[in-house]
Amino acid sequence: MPRFLELWIESLPRLLTALVEMTVPLSLLSFAIALVIAVVVALARLYAPAPLKALAWMYVQVFRGTPLVVQLFIVYFGLPGVGIELAAFPAAVITLALNTGAYASEAVRASILSIPRGQFEAAQSLNLSRAATFRKVVAPQAMRIVLPPLANDFIDLVKGTSLVFAITLIDVFQVGRQIAAATYEPLIMYTEVALIYLALVSLLSLGQNQLEKKVSAHVR
Amino acid sequence: MSADDPLRVRGLRKTFGDLVALDDVSLDVERGTTSVLLGPSGSGKSTLLRCLNLLEKPDAGTIDLGEGPIEVGGKLTTARVREIRARSTMVFQQFNLFPHLTALGNVTLAPRENRGLSRQAAEQRGRELLEKVGLADKADSYPDRLSGGQQQRVAIARALAMDPDFLLFDEPTSALDPELAAEVVAVLSDLAAEHRTLVVVTHSLAFAKQVADRVLFLEDGKILQDGTPAEFFSSEDERLRRFREVISSV
Ligand SMILES: Nc1ncnc2c1ncn2[C@@H]1O[C@H](COP(=O)(O)OP(=O)(O)OP(=O)(O)O)[C@@H](O)[C@H]1O
Ligand SMILES: [Mg+2]
Numbered sequence: 001m002p003r004f005l006e007l008w009i010e011s012l013p014r015l016l017t018a019l020v021e022m023t024v025p026l027s028l029l030s031f032a033i034a035l036v037i038a039v040v041v042a043l044a045r046l047y048a049p050a051p052l053k054a055l056a057w058m059y060v061q062v063f064r065g066t067p068l069v070v071q072l073f074i075v076y077f078g079l080p081g082v083g084i085e086l087a088a089f090p091a092a093v094i095t096l097a098l099n100t101g102a103y104a105s106e107a108v109r110a111s112i113l114s115i116p117r118g119q120f121e122a123a124q125s126l127n128l129s130r131a132a133t134f135r136k137v138v139a140p141q142a143m144r145i146v147l148p149p150l151a152n153d154f155i156d157l158v159k160g161t162s163l164v165f166a167i168t169l170i171d172v173f174q175v176g177r178q179i180a181a182a183t184y185e186p187l188i189m190y191t192e193v194a195l196i197y198l199a200l201v202s203l204l205s206l207g208q209n210q211l212e213k214k215v216s217a218h219v220r
Numbered sequence: 221m222s223a224d225d226p227l228r229v230r231g232l233r234k235t236f237g238d239l240v241a242l243d244d245v246s247l248d249v250e251r252g253t254t255s256v257l258l259g260p261s262g263s264g265k266s267t268l269l270r271c272l273n274l275l276e277k278p279d280a281g282t283i284d285l286g287e288g289p290i291e292v293g294g295k296l297t298t299a300r301v302r303e304i305r306a307r308s309t310m311v312f313q314q315f316n317l318f319p320h321l322t323a324l325g326n327v328t329l330a331p332r333e334n335r336g337l338s339r340q341a342a343e344q345r346g347r348e349l350l351e352k353v354g355l356a357d358k359a360d361s362y363p364d365r366l367s368g369g370q371q372q373r374v375a376i377a378r379a380l381a382m383d384p385d386f387l388l389f390d391e392p393t394s395a396l397d398p399e400l401a402a403e404v405v406a407v408l409s410d411l412a413a414e415h416r417t418l419v420v421v422t423h424s425l426a427f428a429k430q431v432a433d434r435v436l437f438l439e440d441g442k443i444l445q446d447g448t449p450a451e452f453f454s455s456e457d458e459r460l461r462r463f464r465e466v467i468s469s470v
Contacts, residue, residue: 118316126330
């Protein structure tokens with residue numbers, strides 16, 4: 001058996017363990033929170049009174065305008081300086097959620113803006129409440145439009161979790177680093193890590209396709 | 221109050237910046253009649269309809285739906301707006317159906333949301349209304365799979381499902397080919413024959429002649445003529461004459 005296959009097989013259990021115990025839950029949890037943030041911030045930017053609108057805009061600017069790794073450092077290493085001490089995992093979740101939430105809020109906002117004005121007017125004329133308009137008219141249509149960019153943001157998030165080794169968390173990438181250092185085989189190990197991310201992202205893309213089909217059922 | 225009281229509009233004014241779209245418009249709409257709004261492009265026809273439905277917020281004026289005049293120029297609470305809107309429903313030139321819902325879904329959405337009608341009750345009534353507009357077999361079709369004329373008829377069924385006192389139509393056939401427009405006009409004629417209260421903006425003199433009980437002619441945000449179709453078509457007023465000529469020549 002070639003050396004690389006041998007090493008891949010040997011290291012796979014440890015890598016997959018890290019994937020299942022760290023990378024996947026970190027991604028899912030962060031993305032779930034990011035989605036909530038995205039909707040709230042998008043609605044604030046579209047409909048809130050001016051001060052809130054400005055605040056939402058500032059949030060997006062700050063988290064899109066600074067590198068994720070710097071944000072991780074500020075939250076994990078910096079905040080203790082003002083008395084906010086977070087364990088590494090919650091620090092990572094919060095940072096990733098805030099970071100992805102900023103991008104995703106733009107996708108959500110754009111999807112709402114893309115809905116024709118006639119849809120809102122029809123809802124008004126039928127006397128639907130604002131909440132009903134959002135739930136029954138806006139959200140289902142926005143869903144179809146927002147899905148591709150959101151999937152993109154999710155994929156970025158999954159890959160972004162590889163930075164959490166910098167705040168002491170042991171994810172797929174960190175385990176790969178450890179094995180690479182022990183075996184002196186960085187090329188083989190990092191290639192394996194890359195393939196694991198690729199497989200994970202491919203799985204997500206498949207899920208995206210399924211979802212897109214589902215929310216586009218009404219379009220010829 | 222009485223269910224037979226006309227809709228009374230007084231002193232309706234709407235400006236867009238410097239532009240006066242509606243200039244002190246007053247009219248009564250008798251229940252059970254069909255009023256047709258005619259006038260050149262930009263004369264304020266759509267704006268008038270939209271103000272009646274409060275899709276556009278008037279600058280000043282009152283609307284009396286039978287319970288006394290309501291000042292619509294001032295600040296209105298959301299509850300008040302919805303109360304006024306509940307009395308009329310608009311049918312749009314571009315149909316504005318909800319593309320993610322079937323024909324039946326479009327018709328049942330508002331009754332279910334606004335009145336808490338059960339799914340079953342809403343669907344039963346929805347199917348009746350679709351049948352009324354000749355689309356019983358299209359209940360489960362999405363708008364994307366319907367012709368323009370069919371879409372507009374679904375939109376009419378959707379409006380009827382709200383049981384409004386007044387149905388407002390803004391050029392309901394302008395986006396349609398002649399034969400599809402005819403389907404929609406047939407439905408409108410049925411509604412008129414049932415003595416529903418209709419206010420229809422149109423460029424079709426034929427429709428005005430055949431269906432209207434009353435013709436209002438708007439120009440520059442003012443009502444120039446308000447009378448029977450016969451009066452409108454025989455008027456020797458220079459502007460009305462020119463309008464009739466221009467419209468019939470297209
Ligand atoms: N939202 C708006 N903002 C600015 N101006 C507007 C707006 N809506 C309408 N107007 C202007 O108000 C005037 C009346 O417009 P309106 O749409 O009511 O005319 P109309 O009689 O329906 O014309 P058409 O036959 O072309 O539909 C026009 O000059 C139009 O440009
Ligand atoms: Mg118009």
